[in-house]
Amino acid sequence: MRAHIASVDTIGARAFRDDFLLARRPLVLRGAARAMPAFERWTDGYLTKRLGDALTVVRFADGSRARMRFADYLGYVAEPDAYRSKRGAPYMVDFQFRRLCPALADDAPCPLPLEEGDLFASLPEHVRPELCWLYAGPAGTGSKMHQDTLCTHAWLAQLRGHKRWTMYARDDFEPTRGPRAGAIAAEAVLGPGDVVFVPSLTWHAVENVGPSVAVTANFCDASVAADAIADARARGHAGFADALGERMGAR
Ligand SMILES: O=C(O)CCC(=O)C(=O)O
Numbered sequence: 004m005r006a007h008i009a010s011v012d013t014i015g016a017r018a019f020r021d022d023f024l025l026a027r028r029p030l031v032l033r034g035a036a037r038a039m040p041a042f043e044r045w046t047d048g049y050l051t052k053r054l055g056d057a058l059t060v061v062r063f064a065d066g067s068r069a070r071m072r073f074a075d076y077l078g079y080v081a082e083p084d085a086y087r088s089k090r091g092a093p094y095m096v097d098f099q100f101r102r103l104c105p106a107l108a109d110d111a112p113c114p115l116p117l118e119e120g121d122l123f124a125s126l127p128e129h130v131r132p133e134l135c136w137l138y139a140g141p142a143g144t145g146s147k148m149h150q151d152t153l154c155t156h157a158w159l160a161q162l163r164g165h166k167r168w169t170m171y172a173r174d175d176f177e178p179t180r181g182p183r184a185g186a187i188a189a190e191a192v193l194g195p196g197d198v199v200f201v202p203s204l205t206w207h208a209v210e211n212v213g214p215s216v217a218v219t220a221n222f223c224d225a226s227v228a229a230d231a232i233a234d235a236r237a238r239g240h241a242g243f244a245d246a247l248g249e250r251m252g253a254r
Contacts, residue, residue: 008170008191008199016116019200024117024156025226027202029170031191032114035198036160041110041218042196045162047077053104061093064144069093076139080214083141094144094211098137108135111218114198115158121222122250123155130246134221145210148176153238154230155221157201161193164215168193173204193217203227225251 009023010031023030036042055074062068067090071079076095079086086093101108113121123131134155145166150173151157159166168191175186182188192212193199201207203226223231228251235244 004185004187006187006189008168008189010191014116016118019116020118023200023202024224027173027205029189029202029205030200031193032198032200034196035114036162037196039111039114039160039218041107041160042162044110045107045216045218047081050107051077053107054100057098057100057103059095059098062096063088063090063093065090071095073098080139080141080216083214092141092144094138094140094146096136096138096140096146098139099133099135100137101133101135111135111160111220113158113220113222114160115200117222117224119224121220122225122228122247123223125250126243126246130243132240132243136219137216138219139216140211140214142211142213144215146208148178148206148208150204150206151201151221153221153223153234154203154227155223156203156227157219157221158198159193159201159217159219160198161195162216162218163195164211164213165195166193166215166217167191167210167212168199169208170201171206173206176206203230223247225254
């Protein structure tokens with residue numbers, strides 16, 4: 004069965020918290036990325052000036068990865084036919100730009116109306132995981148069905164192009180078997196300026212339906228902090244788990 008992901012033009016912090024964040028329901032916020040400085044500012048020229056020589060990781064359809072200079076990759080997205088590979092189109096994923104150019108992160112503040120902000124942001128920099136990324140790629144690239152790290156929630160702001168999203172609730176999908184019988188696939192297409200909220204542990208897959216540039220970040224609120232701490236410990240990130248535990252204890 005298929006359904007549309009809920010979509011709004013505007014939403015207040017209280018309604019967002021009660022009906023989506025705590026209810027773990029995905030939401031599309033139409034046009035919410037237009038207020039982010041990145042929406043107007045992040046032209047190829049602006050990004051190349053700040054990140055041009057940085058090495059990015061590109062992922063191919065078969066899951067293999069390679070490294071590419073950021074400026075070369077943007078040139079490729081503009082003209083994908085000029086670059087052919089047996090492994091298919093390379094997709095620039097998980098590009099952690101914040102530490103390379105902190106000012107760029109200021110261009111991309113959280114576009115969700117969060118009453119309490121991101122708990123991770125209050126942790127000391129040296130234990131805090133880096134969870135803010137740039138994704139760019141031509142039509143046909145995308146990400147297979149997955150859940151996000153550390154049981155976090157996420158937002159993604161579509162800056163250019165369109166992305167098709169398919170989501171399943173946490174118990175409705177199994178990686179080796181696929182969706183469970185009767186599961187509802189919640190779908191949406193994001194266009195330039197749209198933002199999607201992906202609740203903790205929601206399964207999601209994404210396909211770029213044209214050349215796409217997007218910025219995304221994961222975040223943690225009190226409702227998922229215990230899960231994030233347990234997941235961090237299981238992955239061996241004891242310093243981070245302890246710091247988040249202390250932060251929760253101090254609340
Ligand atoms: O846009 C994409 O390809 C994937 C985004 C996503 O699913 C993620 O950041 O977890």
